[in-house]
Amino acid sequence: MTPEEHPLHQHPTSPAARSALHRWRTDRSGSDWWRDAVFYQVYVRSFADGSGDGVGDLAGIRDRLPYLADLGVDALWITPFYPSPMADHGYDVADPRDVEPVFGDLAGFDALLSDAHARGIRVTVDLVPNHSSDRHAWFAEALAAAPGSPARARYVFRDGAGPNGDRPPNNWPSVFGGPAWTRVPDGQWYLHLFAPQQPDLDFTNPEVVADLETTMRFWLDRGVDGFRIDVAHGMAKPEGLPDMLPTADTGLLADHGPGDHRFDQDGVHAVHRRVRRVLDGCPGSMAVGEVWVSDDDRLARYLSADELHLAFNFKLLTAEWDAEELRTAIDSSLATVAATPAPACWVLSNHDRPRHVTRYGGGELGTRRARAAALLQLALPGAAYVYNGDELGMPDVDLPDEALQDPIWERSGHTERGRDACRVPMPWSGDEPPYGFSASPQTWLPMPAGWGPLTAAAQAGDDASMLSLYRRALALRGSSPSFAGDDLQWLPAPAGCLAFRRSGGLVCYLNLSGAPVPVPEGRVLLASGPVDGGRLPSDTAVWLQT
Ligand code: NOJ
Numbered sequence: 001m002t003p004e005e006h007p008l009h010q011h012p013t014s015p016a017a018r019s020a021l022h023r024w025r026t027d028r029s030g031s032d033w034w035r036d037a038v039f040y041q042v043y044v045r046s047f048a049d050g051s052g053d054g055v056g057d058l059a060g061i062r063d064r065l066p067y068l069a070d071l072g073v074d075a076l077w078i079t080p081f082y083p084s085p086m087a088d089h090g091y092d093v094a095d096p097r098d099v100e101p102v103f104g105d106l107a108g109f110d111a112l113l114s115d116a117h118a119r120g121i122r123v124t125v126d127l128v129p130n131h132s133s134d135r136h137a138w139f140a141e142a143l144a145a146a147p148g149s150p151a152r153a154r155y156v157f158r159d160g161a162g163p164n165g166d167r168p169p170n171n172w173p174s175v176f177g178g179p180a181w182t183r184v185p186d187g188q189w190y191l192h193l194f195a196p197q198q199p200d201l202d203f204t205n206p207e208v209v210a211d212l213e214t215t216m217r218f219w220l221d222r223g224v225d226g227f228r229i230d231v232a233h234g235m236a237k238p239e240g241l242p243d244m245l246p247t248a249d250t251g252l253l254a255d256h257g258p259g260d261h262r263f264d265q266d267g268v269h270a271v272h273r274r275v276r277r278v279l280d281g282c283p284g285s286m287a288v289g290e291v292w293v294s295d296d297d298r299l300a301r302y303l304s305a306d307e308l309h310l311a312f313n314f315k316l317l318t319a320e321w322d323a324e325e326l327r328t329a330i331d332s333s334l335a336t337v338a339a340t341p342a343p344a345c346w347v348l349s350n351h352d353r354p355r356h357v358t359r360y361g362g363g364e365l366g367t368r369r370a371r372a373a374a375l376l377q378l379a380l381p382g383a384a385y386v387y388n389g390d391e392l393g394m395p396d397v398d399l400p401d402e403a404l405q406d407p408i409w410e411r412s413g414h415t416e417r418g419r420d421a422c423r424v425p426m427p428w429s430g431d432e433p434p435y436g437f438s439a440s441p442q443t444w445l446p447m448p449a450g451w452g453p454l455t456a457a458a459q460a461g462d463d464a465s466m467l468s469l470y471r472r473a474l475a476l477r478g479s480s481p482s483f484a485g486d487d488l489q490w491l492p493a494p495a496g497c498l499a500f501r502r503s504g505g506l507v508c509y510l511n512l513s514g515a516p517v518p519v520p521e522g523r524v525l526l527a528s529g530p531v532d533g534g535r536l537p538s539d540t541a542v543w544l545q546t
Helices: 015-029 058-063 065-071 106-118 137-144 206-222 268-280 296-301 323-338 363-379 407-411 456-460 466-479
Strands: 038-042 075-078 122-127 181-183 189-191 226-229 286-289 345-347 383-387 488-490 497-502 506-511 523-527 540-545
Touching: 038 466, 058 065, 058 075, 058 106, 065 106, 065 466, 106 122, 106 206, 122 206, 122 286, 206 268, 226 268, 268 286, 296 323, 323 488, 323 497, 363 466, 363 497, 363 506, 363 540, 456 466, 466 523
Parallel strands: 038 075, 038 383, 075 122, 122 226, 226 286, 345 383
Antiparallel strands: 181 189, 488 497, 497 506, 506 540, 523 540
16 A cells, blocks of 8 residues: 555545555554564654654654664554643643644644554554543543532542541552642542542543543544553552552552552453453554563463453563573563463563663663663564664663653652653754754753764664664564564573574574673574674674574
8 A cells, every 4th residue: 555545644534534444454454463563662752853842742753754664663652642731741641532732733643643654664552541630621520529429430539537537548659659649628539649640540430441442442543553551550449449568669660569459450350351342343453551560470361362462571671681680581471471362572661761771781881781682672572662762772861950850759859860861852863962853952851962973863874883783683573584483492501691592593692691602503693792703792692593
């Protein structure tokens, strides 16, 4: 199909567009395309600014589609671009079925989708079901309505504890710090697992579930290929909202074990089954869940045939740069999916965690390790998510206090700096901020000096750059039969090294031993560093065809 024939060149809701969309989906849905896809996470504020206001937007993404096609990604995950007061940079959604003016409009979204599809890139978008913004029309209605009213029943309003009801209904902390409850003028409290501007919705209310389905259909009808589901382990709350067991770490990335009643409640699976039914009605579409559940068996429950297609496995992202830890992370991720229809789904970085160049030591060392980690991630069977800027080897940035915007900074009483360091805009070209990211020198987070060599333009012409490594790796992964098969077989390797073979014949060999080791037999397809003289240096990975 030529770009002009794409259904979204017509009005998206017209019958002609709908039937063309159906044809496009069935032509291209093939088998389950997402099973081994490389998804590229676009943190919309930070990827590229088309409007010149210093904030990334949909037009910026559209302009950079040639770059993404050249990089070789299969699909995009675009973080929330819906109308939002930005208390949590878009994860506080005031209207899930429209576009925030800072990011563009619906016509701009349709144009982006159409152009991405024309280049063979699928597009998935964020669904934020667990909570809305406090500026959502429903929450305004709830505040204006009386306790016990249907308007309040869409959220989790409760009377307080204590004789005057002036204590929160239970001891739950907000993930962003402080209590998870805020009191309203008539004395009731509402639940917000995240910021007070993100009131939790009540998924036992049929109207709430029906509205989520409406939102999904809205974007599927426009042509999106799937969703990333925010806080997919949230949504359900236990009967009676009992106190949770106090734990030292209650934050975003905490290990939400059985004592933490805020997350991973059994009732969540009914919601996922409803989500899946909508997707099953739309062949070729999929959902990946953000499921922060570390127990392998409990995580696997989200991947039943009638629930999520994929669940991020965060074990690789939380593992230290250590052979044993990485191997355990891989084994546990594969064990999680073994009894489910899902493949594994690998993540090294995202907009909530320090970037892996920084986690692995920063500087030249962190970059060398990140190159090796890229080959590890992309050699593993299953789907992979690349966070925008991974392919440039972006590190975290030390931002001054006054630049910090993440609600975690304020909510923690300035004890936790939050996630801004990993959200700094992408450098595209030139030697000075804003490095082609925006026409405005004032970017929403400041960009540091000295990033000229990190820009996409500088790296594109350098054979030895991180960008060139990613391009080659993705090209090989997308074209070589060596990457076939869902299996991984561990091979014997010296202490501090990891080696495995895919059934298609690819061998990935990673040296973390601190000293060079001999390169095993096989034709070198790609290496993250020099393999001269048959020696593989430490913190280096190689792909071999055997
Ligand atoms: C997870 C998202 O990745 C994070 O950025 C957000 O703050 C929370 N969910 C709340 O929506």
